Amino acid sequence: MNQALFDLVYQSVVRRESTYDGVYYTAVLTTHIVCRPSCRARTPNACNVTFYTSLQAALREGFRPCKRCRPEEGGCLRPDAVLAVQADAIMEARYSEHLTLEIIAESLKVSPFHLQKTYKQVTGYSPAVKLDRVRLEKVRQLLKDTDLAISTIGQAVGIRGASHFAAWFMRKTGLTPTGYRTQFKEEANHEPDPHISTYPEHGE
Ligand SMILES: [Zn+2]
Structure with missing residues (x-):
């Protein structure tokens, strides 16, 4: 993204306009939260912001969806798909650790049973298979x-x-x-x- 486009999208964040909702996602480096550009939460400094063109890309980098503006709603990712992408991000970042279903579930604040079931529904395979891959x-x-x-x-x-x-x-x-x-x-x-x-x- 060039500077001019960044400034344009950042202005919509400052003004809390919904012009770029669903087009860009505001990832805040200091909080590791990803928002809609129109989010009502405190405006982040431009130097701490990266814009992503997909929510999935931001989640893969380890950002968590904002609880206030809920960027996953109305988008192409349903909440269960968000959970699966977040689990993938943890496995890709922490494969060198002794990682279990329980540890991944705990990081995502869901039960191991819920994670196992949801992940399999979304991807067709279990988190254990993914971790092996x-x-x-x-x-x-x-x-x-x-x-x-x-x-x-x-x-x-x-x-x-x-x-x-x-x-x-x-x-x-x-x-x-x-x-x-x-x-x-x-x-x-x-x-x-x-x-x-x-x-x-x-x-x-
Ligand atoms: Zn937000």
Whole structure:
């Protein structure tokens, strides 16, 4: 967003006008709350404001919907979808911790039962499946891009104990972490080297 557009939208925040409601969402960096531009709460300083074009994007960055202006109402995200996106944001930010359904539910101030049921209704899978996906993606990246020890990678995604971690990875991918790393490096070595000319050079 350029400065001129920012100023325009920020003016609607100052004046509490609804012109940009549903178009932009006001994320306040100091409070981690996301509002409609027309919110009646105290006007945040421009330097603490970021505008998002979707509520989902703001929630993914960890902002919570304002209890006063309720930016999720009348928008394309129903309250249950908001909860699912907030749970995703927690899992994506805190996958390196020992994270349980109870801990995620507590952070969102709902019961574990409600979170499990709502999340599954919205996404079609459970929070545990999502957390596994987030962790697997991170593990694959670390195995490919780093030479970190297997146990270190396990700890980096919140799974303690090298053998426990290896068993988890095996269950999810059919390969051991070391096997996955070896296979990836072998494949990488078979990439043709673009610097080697396939034509013999002849002096003319
Ligand atoms: Zn608000």
